Amino acid sequence: MADKIFRVNMTDLSTSIEDVPADWAGHGGRGLTSNIVAAEVPPTCHPLGPDNKLIFAPGLLSGTTASNSGRISAGAKSPLTGTIKESNSGGTSAQRLAKIGCKALIIEGQPQDDGWYSLLVTPEGVTISKEEELVGKGNFAIVEAVEKRFSDKIGILSIGQAGEMLMTGANISVKDPDSHVRSLGRGGLGAVMGSKKIKFIALDAKDGKVELADADAFRAANKVFTKALIDHPVSQALGTYGSNVLVNIINEAGGLPTKNFSSGQFEGHEQISGETMHDLIVERGGKPTHGCHAGCVIKCSQIYNDLKGNYKTSGMEYESIWAMGADCTVDDLDQIAEMDSIMDDIGIDSIETSVAFGVAMEAKVLDFGDSKEMIRILTEEIAKGTALGRVIGNGAGSVGKTYGVIRVPVVKNQAIPAYDPRAIKGIGITYATSTQGADHTMGYTIATEILGVGGTADPLSKEGMVELSRGLQIATAAIDSTGMCLFIAFAALDDETCLPALIDMLNARFGIELTADDVTNLGMSILKTEHAFNIAAGFTNLDDRLPKFFETEPIAPHNAVWDFTGEEIDTFWDF
Amino acid sequence: MKVNVKLFAFFREGRFIKEDKELPEGTTTGQVVDDLNIDREEVGVLLLNSRHCKFDKILQEGDIYAIFPVIGGG
Numbered sequence: 001m002a003d004k005i006f007r008v009n010m011t012d013l014s015t016s017i018e019d020v021p022a023d024w025a026g027h028g029g030r031g032l033t034s035n036i037v038a039a040e041v042p043p044t045c046h047p048l049g050p051d052n053k054l055i056f057a058p059g060l061l062s063g064t065t066a067s068n069s070g071r072i073s074a075g076a077k078s079p080l081t082g083t084i085k086e087s088n089s090g091g092t093s094a095q096r097l098a099k100i101g102c103k104a105l106i107i108e109g110q111p112q113d114d115g116w117y118s119l120l121v122t123p124e125g126v127t128i129s130k131e132e133e134l135v136g137k138g139n140f141a142i143v144e145a146v147e148k149r150f151s152d153k154i155g156i157l158s159i160g161q162a163g164e165m166l167m168t169g170a171n172i173s174v175k176d177p178d179s180h181v182r183s184l185g186r187g188g189l190g191a192v193m194g195s196k197k198i199k200f201i202a203l204d205a206k207d208g209k210v211e212l213a214d215a216d217a218f219r220a221a222n223k224v225f226t227k228a229l230i231d232h233p234v235s236q237a238l239g240t241y242g243s244n245v246l247v248n249i250i251n252e253a254g255g256l257p258t259k260n261f262s263s264g265q266f267e268g269h270e271q272i273s274g275e276t277m278h279d280l281i282v283e284r285g286g287k288p289t290h291g292c293h294a295g296c297v298i299k300c301s302q303i304y305n306d307l308k309g310n311y312k313t314s315g316m317e318y319e320s321i322w323a324m325g326a327d328c329t330v331d332d333l334d335q336i337a338e339m340d341s342i343m344d345d346i347g348i349d350s351i352e353t354s355v356a357f358g359v360a361m362e363a364k365v366l367d368f369g370d371s372k373e374m375i376r377i378l379t380e381e382i383a384k385g386t387a388l389g390r391v392i393g394n395g396a397g398s399v400g401k402t403y404g405v406i407r408v409p410v411v412k413n414q415a416i417p418a419y420d421p422r423a424i425k426g427i428g429i430t431y432a433t434s435t436q437g438a439d440h441t442m443g444y445t446i447a448t449e450i451l452g453v454g455g456t457a458d459p460l461s462k463e464g465m466v467e468l469s470r471g472l473q474i475a476t477a478a479i480d481s482t483g484m485c486l487f488i489a490f491a492a493l494d495d496e497t498c499l500p501a502l503i504d505m506l507n508a509r510f511g512i513e514l515t516a517d518d519v520t521n522l523g524m525s526i527l528k529t530e531h532a533f534n535i536a537a538g539f540t541n542l543d544d545r546l547p548k549f550f551e552t553e554p555i556a557p558h559n560a561v562w563d564f565t566g567e568e569i570d571t572f573w574d575f
Numbered sequence: 576m577k578v579n580v581k582l583f584a585f586f587r588e589g590r591f592i593k594e595d596k597e598l599p600e601g602t603t604t605g606q607v608v609d610d611l612n613i614d615r616e617e618v619g620v621l622l623l624n625s626r627h628c629k630f631d632k633i634l635q636e637g638d639i640y641a642i643f644p645v646i647g648g649g
Contacts, residue, residue, distance in 0.1 A: 233619070234647035237584060243648030248583050252641045254625040270592075274648075275584060300648070318648050444649045451647050452620055456627070490647045557625055 003103035008119060008126050010196045011050060011109030015126040020103050026512075028060030030086040031481035031526045032104050033075025037084055038529045040106070043537035047079035047188075048166055048195040050110035056097065056157065056201075057105075059483015063098025063210035064218070066505050067226040069483040070094045070293030072174065077537070078187035079195075080168040080352070080395055081412040081437040084533040085187040086480065090292030090301075091174030092203075094483055096155030097121070099205035111197045116164075119201040120150075123208050131199045136161065138345035138383070139173040139181045142200055147179060155203030160347025163190030165385045167393035169352040170194065173344065180314050182292050185349040186439060187414065188395075213511030221504035228498035229297050234453060234490035238300040239289045241274035243318040246418070246446075247325070248273045253450050253459065254557045255423035257416070258326045259368055260358035261409045264423050264555045268331025272321055277304070277333055284309050298487050304337050313341040319440065322418035323354030328361060328368060335371035342378045348393060353382070355396040355415035363403035407549050412437035412539070422550055422560040424449050426457060426465035429564070430473065432544045433572040435530035441486055443473035447493060454493030460560055466572050474575075477530075478523035482506065524575060531573065541570045576600060576636040578607075583643045586613060598634060605630025608642060619645030 005018040027035055033055045045051035054076045061069040072094035078085035097105065100123050111117065118131040134142050142158045155175060162170035170190025173181040184190075212218045229235055237245055250256045251269040258266040270276060281288045287303040292315055301315040316337065324336045343350045357374055360366060365388070366373040381389030391402045396415040400408030409416040414437025421428025426445030431438040440446065445468050449459040457464055479486060482502065492498045503514050534543075550562035581593040590611060598607070604621055608630065621628050622641040634640065 233617075233645035237644065237646040238648060241584060241646070245584055245646045246648040249620065249643055249646065252581070252622050252625060275587065440649060446649060447647065450620070453645075453647055458627070486649065487647075
C-alpha cells in the first residue's frame, strides 16, 4: 500500500485520504512538514487562526527496523516566533503513523463551536469525535484514559492545560513505549493543536507494516549503520550519563549561562551534573540507560526515581536541567525532576518556561534559586491559567515585556538554550540564523567547538563559525527528514561508514538511488524553503540578530562579548 | 607547583573528582594524563583554565586542568 496524505478539516469536521503529490514524494519528517506549511499556510496568517495548519509526519525511515529512526516531526507556523516551525520527538507515534500508511497528517481549519475534539487515525482513515472527559486534564491522565479506551498499544499525541489555554510555550506530548510522555517542544505547537480544539490524537496501526523495496539490502545497511552508532564513544557516554553529561564540560568551558545569562559558570554545577544524576539514579534503583523509542541503540534517556525509589520522571535532557538549574540557580536535582514531571504533565516547554522563570527572577517576581515557588507557579498559576501563569507560560519574551527586563535571552522571541553565544560563538550563529528562532539543535556547533567531534574550532574565535553553522544546519535539515535521532550525527561526523549506510537504507526502503550530494541538496532546499516562508511572513535579515546585551555585557570567566557584525551574520545565507 | 586537576564521567572511576596535585616544574598536560593511567586515545577534551589544549602544554602554578573522555549530547 502506497503512503497517503491524511487530511482533517476542523471547520466542517470532514476528513479525506489523498495521494501524495509528486513534489512531496521524496520528503519525510521536517522536509515534508516544512514543504506542506510553505505550500498551504499563508505566511502572514495568525498562527492560532483557522488558516494555520498543523502537520505531523513520520521520518522517511520511521516504522522500519532502522536503528534510531523513530522520530516524528510536527510543523506549522509558530505562535511563539511567527516563523515556520518544525519540532521532532521520539515516542511511539512516528512508527504508528508510518505503519498506518500515513505520510503526513494535515489538520486545518477551526471548529465554530467551543467544544473539544479527539481524532482516531487508523489505516482506514481519521475519525473525529467530541471530547468532554479529558478537557482540562494533564497529559498523564490523558495517556491513562486513552489507553483504557483503546489499548495500551495505541499511539497518542496530546496537549495538556498549556495547549488548551493557547500558551506559546505549549508542547504537543507524545506517548513513549513506557506510557510516559516525550515532547514536541519549542515554538508552541501545543497552542496550534489547542486552537484546532483537538485534545488528543490516537494512532492505531492495527496490523499495518512498512514495505521495503529491497529488504536484504536494507538489512545489510542497517547492520553497518547500527555498528557505527554503537561503536562511537559519544553514544556510549550518552547511554551512561545522558545528555546531561554536558553540564560539567560546558561549565568548565565557561559557556554555561547562569543566573539569567549573567555568568558563564554555575557554582552548583556538580550537584546537577550528569555524573551526579547517574549515581543518584543507580542508588535509587532507576535506570540510567533508557530509549525514548523502540529501536534506539544509544538510549540517552533515563528513569529517574525519587528519594523513596518511586518513579518520578524520564528523559531529562541537559538543556532542561540547565534551564531549571544554572539559569535559575537551582542546584537540587530532585526539585528539577519534580518540575520536569509537572511540565510534562501540563505540556509546556521545559527550556522556554525555565528561561522565562530566569527572566521573572531577574524582575524579582520570585527569587533566584526558589524552586519551591517555581513549583507553586507551575501548578497553581500556569496549569490554572492565572494572569501570572499566562505571562510565564507565554515564554521568556513575554515575561521580559511584561516586567520591563532588558536582559531577555531570545531570538525571534524563542528562548536561547544552554550554551552562551559569547563564550561559544558558533552556536550564536545558529541561534541568529536558524529559521525557527534560537535553537541549538538546528546546527549543533558545540560538537566541534567544545566536544572535538567532527574536527575542532576555537569557541572564542569567530573564524569559520558561519561556515560551520551552515554546514551543520544543512545536514540537520536532512537528518530531521529521515526520522533519525539527531544523536546519530556524532557517529556520522566521525565514522565514514555511517552516512553511506544511512543513504543505502533510504535507497533500499524506496527503491531509489540517492547519493550523498542529493542528501546535501535536500538539506539546502529545506532551509531555503523555510527561509522563504519567513521572509514572506515579514522577517528580514535584521531579525537574524542576538539581543543587544550580548554585545555590551562581557561574560565571565572569559569576559567575552558577542562581536559578529550584521554583515558577517548575513553571509550565512550565501548558498 | 600546585595544579588543580579535575576528572569527569568515567575517568572518575577509581580515581577522584578533583585534587590539588603537587607537580614538578615543566610537567605537561599529557604527562598528567599518563600518570593517571588514562589512555590518551580515550581522552576527548582537555581544558586548561577553561581553554582547550593538547597533550603538550606545560602546566603553571595555580592552573585548573580538566580532563574529559569523549562525550556528547545536545
